[in-house]
Amino acid sequence: MSRWGMVIDLEKCTGCQACTTACQVENNRLPGENWQDVLFYAEGEYPSGKFSWLPRPCMHCENPSCREVCPTGATFKDKDGFVLVDWEKCIGCKYCMVACPYGVRFYAEEKQPVQPDIRSVFPGDGDKMWNPPWQMPEARRDPKHGVGIQPTNVVSKCTFCYHRVSKAPAGTVDLDPSNPALRDFVPACVVTCAPSARYFGDLDTPTSEVRRLIAEKRGTRLKEETGNRPQVYYLAGEQSSIPETRSTRIKS
Amino acid sequence: MTTRPNSQGLLGLIDFGKKPDGVTILMMLGGAILAGVGLAYVLLQLVLNGHSAFNTSSNVAWGAPIAFYLFFLLTSSGLSVIASLDTVFGLKVFYPVAKRCMWLSITTLVAGFSILALEIGHPFRMIWAIPMGMQFHSPMWWMGVFYSIDLVLLCVKFYLMHTGEWHTKRAHYVSIASFTICILAPGTLGLVFGMMAMRPAWYSPVMPMYFILTGFATATAFILFITSLYEHEDKQAEVKRLYTSVLPRLFFVSLLAVIAMRFGQIITGLWSNYEGMEAHWHALRSPLFHVEIWLGFVLPALLMASESRRQYRPFQALAALLFGVGIFFARLELLIVGQVVPLFKGSFGGYAEYWPSATEWMLVPAGFGIFYVLYGAGNWLLRLSETSEQ
Numbered sequence: 001m002s003r004w005g006m007v008i009d010l011e012k013c014t015g016c017q018a019c020t021t022a023c024q025v026e027n028n029r030l031p032g033e034n035w036q037d038v039l040f041y042a043e044g045e046y047p048s049g050k051f052s053w054l055p056r057p058c059m060h061c062e063n064p065s066c067r068e069v070c071p072t073g074a075t076f077k078d079k080d081g082f083v084l085v086d087w088e089k090c091i092g093c094k095y096c097m098v099a100c101p102y103g104v105r106f107y108a109e110e111k112q113p114v115q116p117d118i119r120s121v122f123p124g125d126g127d128k129m130w131n132p133p134w135q136m137p138e139a140r141r142d143p144k145h146g147v148g149i150q151p152t153n154v155v156s157k158c159t160f161c162y163h164r165v166s167k168a169p170a171g172t173v174d175l176d177p178s179n180p181a182l183r184d185f186v187p188a189c190v191v192t193c194a195p196s197a198r199y200f201g202d203l204d205t206p207t208s209e210v211r212r213l214i215a216e217k218r219g220t221r222l223k224e225e226t227g228n229r230p231q232v233y234y235l236a237g238e239q240s241s242i243p244e245t246r247s248t249r250i251k252s
Numbered sequence: 253m254t255t256r257p258n259s260q261g262l263l264g265l266i267d268f269g270k271k272p273d274g275v276t277i278l279m280m281l282g283g284a285i286l287a288g289v290g291l292a293y294v295l296l297q298l299v300l301n302g303h304s305a306f307n308t309s310s311n312v313a314w315g316a317p318i319a320f321y322l323f324f325l326l327t328s329s330g331l332s333v334i335a336s337l338d339t340v341f342g343l344k345v346f347y348p349v350a351k352r353c354m355w356l357s358i359t360t361l362v363a364g365f366s367i368l369a370l371e372i373g374h375p376f377r378m379i380w381a382i383p384m385g386m387q388f389h390s391p392m393w394w395m396g397v398f399y400s401i402d403l404v405l406l407c408v409k410f411y412l413m414h415t416g417e418w419h420t421k422r423a424h425y426v427s428i429a430s431f432t433i434c435i436l437a438p439g440t441l442g443l444v445f446g447m448m449a450m451r452p453a454w455y456s457p458v459m460p461m462y463f464i465l466t467g468f469a470t471a472t473a474f475i476l477f478i479t480s481l482y483e484h485e486d487k488q489a490e491v492k493r494l495y496t497s498v499l500p501r502l503f504f505v506s507l508l509a510v511i512a513m514r515f516g517q518i519i520t521g522l523w524s525n526y527e528g529m530e531a532h533w534h535a536l537r538s539p540l541f542h543v544e545i546w547l548g549f550v551l552p553a554l555l556m557a558s559e560s561r562r563q564y565r566p567f568q569a570l571a572a573l574l575f576g577v578g579i580f581f582a583r584l585e586l587l588i589v590g591q592v593v594p595l596f597k598g599s600f601g602g603y604a605e606y607w608p609s610a611t612e613w614m615l616v617p618a619g620f621g622i623f624y625v626l627y628g629a630g631n632w633l634l635r636l637s638e639t640s641e642q
Contacts, residue, residue: 039598071393072385092373097313101450103595109303153373
């Protein structure tokens, strides 16, 4: 058993959003529905204002509040630390979306931000939400773990690329994309990250690269006060910072 | 009127001999039209556009349909509490209204469930997935359990009343169980919101109490408004006292309690600097907020403040109607205030925008239509004015 986690080094991240695009293509997401997003923040006022950004995947929390509120058990925590949605059990009540402190869950049955609505351009067959022109291979699809072409009326979220990571050779501790033998098992956003700002590995193994980085560079987690205990850590260093607010703070 | 025990099976319980009066016919006819138009429009939109016909989004996941079903479910629980004032607590002054409250409680619950079924992504899957899931740590799971039991107990209690069993041992046990559930169910519904620490504008241990109290106040308004349509039933002195003195006073007191709680929420919300609480400042700029507070809460309280006005049925009906409108928008305002500050969306999104779509608004006639048809049918066929002989 592993407890997969991600480390994002904000000093290295350039905010290029290649991770967002890679996730979109890998997981057949609708345009504008970003399981993995890069959020941009403007904080403070002239002359001390600053501009920052924050890559934000699902945090795959240790104590996920989305799982606690789910009335059917459709949201569950896998033995290897993934927080996943069983699309065959989800009733679309959206309580998990309300309970997630990080805003990383999505309900695709909404007016699309990008027009024309791509669902009408590539209409889905059966209960599939759409029929994307590039599709994940049939063998990799796994609706019980929220992987593949999404059915209608269910909630979706980042899976940490479960379909790739869960196939990694047993005993793997660091999923380093620079290792050709492991590259196919690394989450798409980590593989694509041009400045190599992302690291993926086992948080339970003391010798793993992610554990070393968290310890040496003082990895921090978002909204610790909620008790969710994310498995995504941010390294701020001296050249960057984690945005002060989770959202816009408009003066009243 | 006294009870008439009946032993001719379920169909024998229905009194087909009576002709419906004008108000009842109007209610059923109007209800059928409202329900027909509302349901047809919503179902057509759901078939053509799916849930995209709603203006909800990944930022505002819960919209008007949730507010509408909250309105009906909480009112149902309040009505059941009023019915319990005599059957559980022995307050005989409420006898004349108890059976009507029970039927109103069933009909509002059915209307609420109907809206919920149209809102939820997989209503049929819900029927097996919730009981099979056994997610006892989810407040929504408990809400489902309690409201399901509530519906069953309401039906059993109404059946016992209808067959003349008001004071038997089993009727008493059913009444106590029903009363317990109709406190637990809205309380749990309050927890669905109140336990969300990540939604500071909702997070409050007082939320269950707020839901129970507002449900009770709405129920009092409901019964006052409904019975104001049946002036002819006021002839008996004790019945007259109930409608012109006891119920209006109860309505006034519960209105004051709602206002006190609501102003407490607003003041703490505006005072707090905690992130997410700025939603309360945003609410001040919403017309919904002012409809809720001034037109829906304060004006009815002023109308009910004077003893002479309280006794006057048209004033009661007006105050009840205004409060009904106010609390209807209060439910919607509550939904918006908890979600308007988006979670981790960056600086450039601003507040989340939401206004119900035409499809969502059409759930209102659908819900009220279902309620009017069922209530009218009950008023016609189920002897709702009858009371206990004791």
